[in-house]
Amino acid sequence: MSLKASAAAITALALSSGAAGAVTFQGEFWDTGSLSGIADAEAAILSSPTALFTSSGIDYPNGDRNTFPSATTTVEQFLGVDGASLTGSNATPFETSVFRFTGQIYLSGGAQTFSVSSDDGFWLDVDGIRVAEFASNRGFRTTTVVDSSFTAGFYDFELVYWENTGSGGIEAALNGATLEPVPLPASLSLALAGFAGLGVAARRRARRRA
Numbered sequence: 001m002s003l004k005a006s007a008a009a010i011t012a013l014a015l016s017s018g019a020a021g022a023v024t025f026q027g028e029f030w031d032t033g034s035l036s037g038i039a040d041a042e043a044a045i046l047s048s049p050t051a052l053f054t055s056s057g058i059d060y061p062n063g064d065r066n067t068f069p070s071a072t073t074t075v076e077q078f079l080g081v082d083g084a085s086l087t088g089s090n091a092t093p094f095e096t097s098v099f100r101f102t103g104q105i106y107l108s109g110g111a112q113t114f115s116v117s118s119d120d121g122f123w124l125d126v127d128g129i130r131v132a133e134f135a136s137n138r139g140f141r142t143t144t145v146v147d148s149s150f151t152a153g154f155y156d157f158e159l160v161y162w163e164n165t166g167s168g169g170i171e172a173a174l175n176g177a178t179l180e181p182v183p184l185p186a187s188l189s190l191a192l193a194g195f196a197g198l199g200v201a202a203r204r205r206a207r208r209r210a
């Protein structure tokens with residue numbers, strides 16, 4: 001295969017995998033005891049998660065519905081479209097539980113509006129900086145923060161949410177749209193490194209032929 005043909009093949013592969021392989025947040029789930037506030041959630045996530053999943057966007061239950069009764073809804077049901085990705089215990093009701101979502105988001109710079117609606121509480125860190133939290137248990141309510149401290153770019157994202165009892169739900173939005181992960185810049189770097197490596201190999205072959 002010529003260099004031109006192989007580069008084209010790699011480009012096609014990269015484009016098709018980028019289109020077909022949806023980018024997700026990593027999701028972790030802890031089945032816990034009673035949670036009275038943020039300190040209990042912080043303590044819970046020091047242990048190994050009960051189950052892992054992938055999150056296509058932070059809106060559980062999916063769509064307009066805000067909450068499910070946590071005593072009778074399994075974590076798989078709670079996660080809706082993402083429920084099938086669970087590995088580990090997925091039949092557990094999500095009463096008394098903690099969820100963590102991590103990945104990369106893109107911020108366009110200037111004033112960014114983060115809105116997190118939760119039942120019960122949550123914290124949201126961007127680039128390791130606490131942007132918003134609700135440290136106590138509550139019914140489904142929204143915390144909105146406008147933050148202008150981030151320049152345009154990709155940022156590490158962590159949202160931790162917990163449900164104690166009764167009803168539970170979580171929605172997170174950035175500038176009015178459901179928060180969804182973006183492709184890791186690292187994967188772009190790897191792709192570019194791959195192209196660069198291909199070029200070096202081609203030049204070496206060319207020298208041998210000369």
Ligand SMILES: [Ca+2]
Nearest residue numbers: 061062063065
């Ligand atoms: Ca919802």
Ligand SMILES: [Ca+2]
Nearest residue numbers: 119165166167
């Ligand atoms: Ca609750």
